[in-house]
Amino acid sequence: MSPATLEGLARWLHTALGEDALKRPGLEAVRRLELALEPADVPATLEADALFLHRSRHTGDRWPGVGVLGVHDAFDLQFTTGPNRRLAGTLGWTDVQDVTWEGRLVGLQATPPQRSWPELHAALVAALGGEDSSFAPAGGAPLRLALMNAMNPALLEHVARLGVTVYLTGQLRPSAVAAARTLGLGVVALGHRRTELWGLRRLAQELEAAFPGLETVVYG
Incomplete structure (x- = not known):
């Protein structure tokens, strides 16, 4: 089974949410995608091929080589309150x-x-x-x-x-x-962060369904 790709994930997110999602290039093949609300929630060392951040600003040069995806406004609109x-x-x-x-x-x-x-x-x-x-x-x-x-x-x-x-x-x-x-x-x-985390977990489930073989991990 072919792995998901960074470009394919970004394209899916754009189609589903209507917002450009690729924030930083990285490895093209993505077997493990880790998701978090913001950089502060992510460990210093990752085992992921790519990272999704709801708030992707201030990522800086952390996690070199790891592609970064992010969606803010459309995620709030469709996955939270x-x-x-x-x-x-x-x-x-x-x-x-x-x-x-x-x-x-x-x-x-x-x-x-x-x-x-x-x-x-x-x-x-x-x-x-x-x-x-x-x-x-x-x-x-x-x-x-x-x-x-x-x-x-x-x-x-x-x-x-x-x-x-x-x-x-x-x-x-x-x-x-x-x-x-x-x-x-x-x-x-319901709680601002609580609803965001519900949305993040739901997004991870939808990505796994759309890309068979993709492993996701949600931090929060």
């Missing part, structure tokens, strides 16, 4: 729709399979490996989620008008908590 349809599919959400704000795609709304807040909360914690903080929605309205890449009163009001009852995001913004409670919204701050 925001319009992350991969997470929606993993968690079995249905009726998934984009949420736009001021002409920008900022998240999605969906219906979870769980019927109660405790069940939903438990499913989210299990899938992400934890949370930063959360509070339950008011009243007994059916659960409808918004997975968003930011949190502010205007966005909270926007999704509440769409029928959303639970707001999911990376980091809790204290300035927006009062607005969420006034609107009766439940909130789960």
Whole structure:
């Protein structure tokens, strides 16, 4: 079986995510790809043929001879909070729709399979490996989620008008908590780094599926 190539990996990432991914040339044949969020997460010595970094700045001349791949904005958009349809599919959400704000795609709304807040909360914690903080929605309205890449009163009001009852995001913004409670919204701050690591592991799985024989290691 022919190994993956650095060029082939970069081409796949560009096609899948729409962002140029090759940051530094290296060995063409890639049997082992290591993935991390940023250079500080990577050991000084690698056994990899190539390295994927979500934040690839400040790589410098470390790991000489190792090709570096990186995707930032498109990774955030598709693999963390925001319009992350991969997470929606993993968690079995249905009726998934984009949420736009001021002409920008900022998240999605969906219906979870769980019927109660405790069940939903438990499913989210299990899938992400934890949370930063959360509070339950008011009243007994059916659960409808918004997975968003930011949190502010205007966005909270926007999704509440769409029928959303639970707001999911990376980091809790204290300035927006009062607005969420006034609107009766439940909130789960899943954790910025935690959602990034979920996305990194998911990306590694997709690359292994696309390139049979490729070995991946995720740091974090």
